Amino acid sequence: MAVIDINADLGEGFGVWRLGDDLALLDVVTSANVACGFHAGDPVIMRRACAGAVERGVVIGAQVSYRDLAGFGRREMDVAEEELTADVLYQLAALDGIARAEGGRVAYVKPHGALYHRVARDPVQARAVAEAVRVYDATLPLLSLPGSAVHTEAQGLTVVAECFADRAYTPAGSLVSRREPDAVVHDPALVAERAVRMAVDGTVIAIDGSEISLGARSICVHGDTPGAVALAQAVRTALTEAGVALEPFA
Template identity: 80%
Template structure:
């Protein structure tokens, strides 16, 4: 039986500004990528999401980012490796401290946005992120794309591959930039079909029509798109109907 984790980005509000329905998504997903305050999130939101995750038995992950609140972490930055390591370490430690007060803990790390895409191809920044994880807890898995530069930089860390049901892929297996048209797939039936195909067949169709092999243990559903909760529910239901067991990887 195929086994797949469903992860989503949570806690991406800030102060009085909210984004997505964290509580509803926590009823669907198995892993929560919680914003740590650098691209979104604040201590109160982080605490609420961690409490909700613990209550529902959802695994908590630190979604680390460039220090970029204004750009939602989607602007690529040239950050010196020692500084990036320290900033990622800061974020993991902050979220883990809050999670532990709620009876949980950080169980994995996933970069966000521009940092996610950068470490997939840049061995220097990939190593900086891996060094932060290793310094805090070498038992924490890193969630990334198949073929990412993180695999080479991890050096003994556990690296877990994920796929995106609602994102377009290049022929090389990278995510199409959000600056490009069609980068995000909004048609619910298409997203559901892609999720099942990824979990059952381990493949996805790229933008050029070619088939890409994926060996992913987790599928990401975005929580900041219209109809995100209903889409996540549809994805989980379709996976279960296809005989896929939905379970956290960490």
């Protein structure tokens, strides 16, 4: 039987601004990537997201980012290795403290946005993120793309591969830039079909029609995508009907 985790980005509001429906998504996913305040989120939102996850038995992950609230963490930055390690450590420790106050804990780490894509190809920044995890708690897995630089630079850590049901892929196995047309898949039926293929066959069809091997343990459905809850529900239903077991990886 295939086993897969469903993760989504949560806690991505700030102050009076809200993005997505965290509580509804927490009823669907098995893992929650909670924003830690650098690209989105604030202490109140972080606490609510953690409390909701603990109440529903959803695993909490720290979604760490560049310090980029204005750009939602999607602007690439050249950050010195020591500074990036400290920034990630700061975010991880903050969310874990809040999670523990709510009766849970951070069980894994996932970079967000531009940092996620940068550590997939930049060994220096990949090493900086891995070092923050290592010094905080070396048992925490890192969630990343298959074949990313994190897999080689995070020596001594567990790196878990993930795939994206609602994002288009290039033939090289990377995600199509959000600046390009059709980078995000919005049709719930198509997203669900892709998710089943990813979980059962371990593959996805790229934008040129080629088949890419993924071998991922977790499937991400973005919490900020319009209709995110319907997409996540379609994914969960399709996976269950296909006989896929839904279990957190952490």
